[in-house]
Each structure stands twice: as structure tokens, then as C-alpha cells.
Amino acid sequence: MAIARVHTDKPYSQYWFYKTMRVAWDLAQEVKIRPLEDNLYTLQFSCLGDWERVMEEGPWNFKGKAVVLAPYDGFTKPSLAELKKIEIWVQIHDLPDGFFSKIKALPAMVGEFIFAEPKSQDFEGNFARVRVRIDVTKPLKNSVSLVVKKKDGIHREIFRVKYERLPDWCSVCGNLGHLLKECGDGVRPASALVFKDLRASW
Structure with missing residues (x-):
């Protein structure tokens, strides 16, 4: 799993975020993107290769804004994750x-x-x-x-x-x-x- 946010204060469409990032990442298997609150998501990958591609081959951006990612263990409070x-x-x-x-x-x-x-x-x-x-x-x-x-x-x-x-x-x-x-x-x-x-x- 990973946790993510877009480095912006502007509102944006979650639908287009999902669609754009799935195309950009070009993963072998489906990734489950779950919104936790405005501009905070968990990502659950189906294979290690996809996780490594997303975590190691950035930086990624959505509409020109940086997508900040961090590994997530599934037990830490998402609000405490350092995403900077x-x-x-x-x-x-x-x-x-x-x-x-x-x-x-x-x-x-x-x-x-x-x-x-x-x-x-x-x-x-x-x-x-x-x-x-x-x-x-x-x-x-x-x-x-x-x-x-x-x-x-x-x-x-x-x-x-x-x-x-x-x-x-x-x-x-x-x-x-x-x-x-x-x-x-x-x-x-x-x-x-x-x-x-x-x-x-x-």
C-alpha cells in the first residue's frame, strides 16, 4: 500500500485524478485508489512490480502539480503520514x-x-x-x-x-x-x- 496527495491548494476532480494516474502509471494489474478525505488517498497495488514502479520511477504529476507518495503500512493514522x-x-x-x-x-x-x-x-x-x-x-x-x-x-x-x-x-x-x-x-x-x-x- 501507499498513501498519496496532490501538492496543491486548488480543488480538482477526483475522477480525473484516478483516470490520469492510472494511465500515467501503466500498471500490469489494477490499483485500488480510495479517497480518505479531500486530497488524501490510499493506494492498494496487486503486485510488487506495480508498487515499485509507482514509488521509484517518479516524480509523478497531475495537471502539473506534484503527486506526493509515501509507503503506508495500513495501521498508522493516515493523517500522521508525512507527505512532503x-x-x-x-x-x-x-x-x-x-x-x-x-x-x-x-x-x-x-x-x-x-x-x-x-x-x-x-x-x-x-x-x-x-x-x-x-x-x-x-x-x-x-x-x-x-x-x-x-x-x-x-x-x-x-x-x-x-x-x-x-x-x-x-x-x-x-x-x-x-x-x-x-x-x-x-x-x-x-x-x-x-x-x-x-x-x-x-
Whole structure:
């Protein structure tokens, strides 16, 4: 079993949530989705393969909003389940190969490190891929940094961060769950768009 909610304060159709997620997950067997209250559901899978696909191959989104999932034992009060973290692939751009040994420390600024994709000969792209667990209630990070000792002193190297399959986010405050035009009065100068271009191709 799993427990789920959509990271949004807006009302939405439960019918379309069920229909959309069943299509997106493309499961081998039927999943039973039971609403507990507004925007809180239990999911009961019929096989381990389906459960692993849903829990490990996200992030999933419904109409652009993150679907937050957590394992559920069926005995804990559903209201006590912590539903604020999603797993996502992060790209750290322009990272020199010599710094790859530091790859575990770099994503700690973004979220909780899960694992890094090893470098291989057939990989194309000037970035390292890391799987992290991020808190959807906190602003996204648009860069990570590393303190490097060089001949002329100590320098801080900054590396751009992009997210694969990123749900809707605000380029002003960096939070998931709403867009730029829904943040404040929606009228912002270009200089305020600190968190733009965070979505990576994948």
C-alpha cells in the first residue's frame, strides 16, 4: 500500500485524478485508489512490480502539480503520514570529472542524496545525474557549490542545477505548487525571476 496527495491548494476532480494516474502509471494489474478525505488517498497495488514502479520511477504529476507518495503500512493514522517529499533526478551541469568523487556532498544542498548515476563511455551530456529526495514545501535550489583549493588560494565553484520531469514551480519564489502568475500580483521584473530555467531535458 501507499498513501498519496496532490501538492496543491486548488480543488480538482477526483475522477480525473484516478483516470490520469492510472494511465500515467501503466500498471500490469489494477490499483485500488480510495479517497480518505479531500486530497488524501490510499493506494492498494496487486503486485510488487506495480508498487515499485509507482514509488521509484517518479516524480509523478497531475495537471502539473506534484503527486506526493509515501509507503503506508495500513495501521498508522493516515493523517500522521508525512507527505512532503518526492524523489527526482537532478542534473549538476558543467561538473569536471575530477570533482565526481564529491558528487555525494553536492546534492545535499538540494535534498537528500539517494544515488548518483555512474559515469560511462556512452553517456552524452555535460552534467552528472543524481537521484535526490526533495521537500516540496521548501524552495528549489538553482545551483550548488564546492570550495576548491587552488594554487592562488581558495575558490568557491558554482554549478548550475536542473531537474528532470519537474512539476510546476514558481520562477520568483522557487516553490512547487504554483506558477509565476499566481505568486503575489503576478507582475514581476525579469530580475525577480531567480528560479527560471530549472526544467531539464531528459
